[in-house]
Amino acid sequence: MSKRTLVNLFLVFAMLLTLGVGAASAAPPAQEEMTYTVKLGDNLWTLAEKYLGSGPAYRAIVGATNDRNATDSSFAKIDNPSLIHPGWKLLIPGPEEAAKYVTVPVVVEVTPVPEVVTYPRSETLYVSGAAWGPPSDWNPFITWSKANTTGTIGLVYETLFMYDPLTDKLIPWLAESGEWVDADTYELKLRKGITWSDGQPMTAADVVFTYELGQKYAAIWFSPEWAYLDSVTAVGDYAVRFEFTDPLYQQFENDLYNIAMVPKHLWEGKTEEEITSGANENPVGSGAYLYETHSEDRNVWVRNEDWWATKLLGLKPAPKRIVDIRFASNNVALGAVIKGEVDLSNNFLPGIATLSEKGYVKTYFAGAPYMLSANTAVLFLNTTKPPMDDPAFRRAVAFAINTGDIVNVAYANLVKAADPTGLLPSLAKYVDPAVVKELGFSYDPAKAKKILADAGYKDVNGDGFVEAPDGSKIELEVTCPFGWTDWMESIKVIANSAQAAGINIKDATPDYGAWNTALTTGTFDMTLNNWAMMSNTPWTLYNLLFRHPIIEVMGSGNFGRYDNQQMFDLVDQLAATPSDDVEGMKAVCSQIQELMLTEMPMIPLWYNGLWAQYSDAVWTNWPTEAANVPSRLPCTWSGYWQMGGLLTLTELKLAE
């Protein structure tokens, strides 16, 4: 009994399988009309099945042939459809023509489908590399999950400004302009003619409403801004005035291109829980794309044909649809890139250098490091633990690390060694070359050994590793989360090269959760971190490196708990320096760099890349270093749409 059931089940599956393959490979019915000469054994029903896709459509052949017979007597006249003779000339109409003669549909459709169900390749951009889990929400105020619905900020909800790291310029976006009218007042003009995707106009009231959410609810990420922001008021419909007491200019301007504006008329009725924790399905924004659909492994966005920037700025993103794919592993992503199924991949794909050289994919630079730099990998040293509380020891570690091996071996040349100050190339103007020349570091084991010897570290017990000046053994661990393969390779290099210089460091890879706890509670020895995003201001990096005050759980920076009031004062001073005072910023940065390189509380090692590889098969005009194409960040990661990602889309062209 059960055996028979199983046999049947097997048969059903086998049938399904053949059906599926059959349907996929069946030739489509003829697209144009054709003449047909009857052969022995033909009948109208099978002819209709063969050429029109359904038996009952034989009436179309009858009707069309008879009609043509009226003008051209070489065609047969069919009086009785069940009686046709060999040699008769029949007219088989095209599908549109056939529809006139029959009421039943010519090509069998299982169900009428109201919406677009197959996206034409030439209208669709396939991207990957942002998401690491299924989509969970479209709420622009839940920042940490936006990777999974990348585009929620940038494609749907927009920011007042954009920022272009390659030219270091804020680009007025929803705002037409903005300026500091005095030291404590910022005035912003909103563009006229922006509409939300439900047709309502965007006004100053929406901007005020969005900013005031931060005042009302502590769980909104920009609520700390209200520590120095006194009021946000609408001046008429299209101007907004911000009034401050002792503003942190750097933070405020960084937020200008990160806070996504939401429509007041749809959000004012929401509860605190809905605003801070709501999934916000079917988001209504002002942006270039609209939410279309999603499933476990993809998000689909469709172009907003009424986008304001088309009218006001003449911009129109080329792809009608964006399908954002989440691949479960980088191997699969690599396969999809090679097969040309993905147009833009922002996955980290080791070995992409070879593929780029062979012309399978394009990258921003034609040669090493192939990728733009996105953030700095910094080795944090726990300054509360000996011997890392000794600046001399920390400096020795800096000289002992073979960054060249990290770049060449661990990354196969996909990254670049970092500037000793840690500032990204896009912020190079804030690096003080004199300070770097005097205090900078590079791989030099001999120098590392000398610094150690001068500070009293020597190998007492003859095991090849130095002991602390007080004679205690040094055994340290350098960590990164398990599974981050590139970093796991890198910490191996760090451990090996430090050991070669006589410092006993071993690598370890705890699970992310355990690593994160050690990081934030300060129980680690040395660990890698790169949580400062590409930014318009050096303050973003220094806010990560020297976050203060030092509290029980350091959730967002200064993980090594480096406690130096002089440094904290300098960072605060930088935050409060107006951004148009570039010289003032440089002066503070120079002091920070001098102190940092002397004390070496953490060691900037290399720049993680803005991983991006693209295919020219369907879309062209991708950003590269070449002169005749756009210079943008080709990036779909959340937070990068407003740093070049969206503008890349507006400049794409369909391949011929």
Next chain:
Amino acid sequence: MRRYLGRKILIYILTFFLAVTIDWLIPRFMPGDPVQTMLSRGLLHAEGVEVMYGYYTRAFGLDVPIWQQYLNFWSALFHGDLGTSVYLFPQPVARVIMRAVPYDIFLLLPAILLSWFAGNKFGAFAARTKWLDNTILPIGYILTATPYMWLGILLAWAFGVVLGIFPIAGAYGFELRPHLSWTFIGSVLKHWFLPFASLFLVKFGGWAIGMRNMIIYELEADYSHYLEALGAPRKLVRKYAFRNAILPQITGLSLDLGVIVAGALVTEVVFSYPGIGYLILQAIQNQDYFLIQGCFLFIIIGVLLANFAIDIAYVIVDPRTRLGMMGETA
């Protein structure tokens, strides 16, 4: 019979209670802090982290004493509330599971059933058939000993990348929106085939070898020799041997079916096929207490149901159990 069932059910309820308690405890013993982990993913903006940490710890009910959390958990469970996922905040756990599990059922159910059926048939057939034993069975050994990850990658590479017959990712074409048409069904089956085939092959090898060894053991048993001595035809002897040999295989089958809701992690990763296995891994790595609890709750229920089904099935298919039970109640 009633006493037998009553005792079994009592044991199952007790096991359920204990298993769910352990399921609740284990994630909380893991190092790490779910809310901190969650916030650390939003690398963009450092400023608000301290305030948000307190807010979301309260929102997840993690600010009350641990015994209170445990009581709250049971009370919510009896109201059918599995909580909110931390990893996929703000989705409810029940919804996360309901969205992902159908993919696994679609993949695993046919793979398990067909491989079990075909593997047993083949194993029984191959046992003591010299040329099959010597040629095809080694292939079964190789299949079942193959690291699954490797086999999967090999299949994906050969049929997906080199030959390009099958797609290498997704549950259906990335250019399609789910709808009822042959194109869509064809796409679903095409995407389904490689992951299915890889699971089928490995499981098939396992079942076939198990069955073959079992049959040989049964053919050596006294009753087989007795039957042979009586001059029973080879087919009849093998039929009796098969009926005895199938018993452990039934246990194996139901255990396999019981953990269907755990998904097929490696398959999901290798073929980038959606499913719950990958989510469970992520939930564990992210200390998502609620998603871990929810997933394992269903796994516990699945395993217990499967065991219960075996208990019942044995009564039906194995006369010895039936007799033993009667002796017990008599």
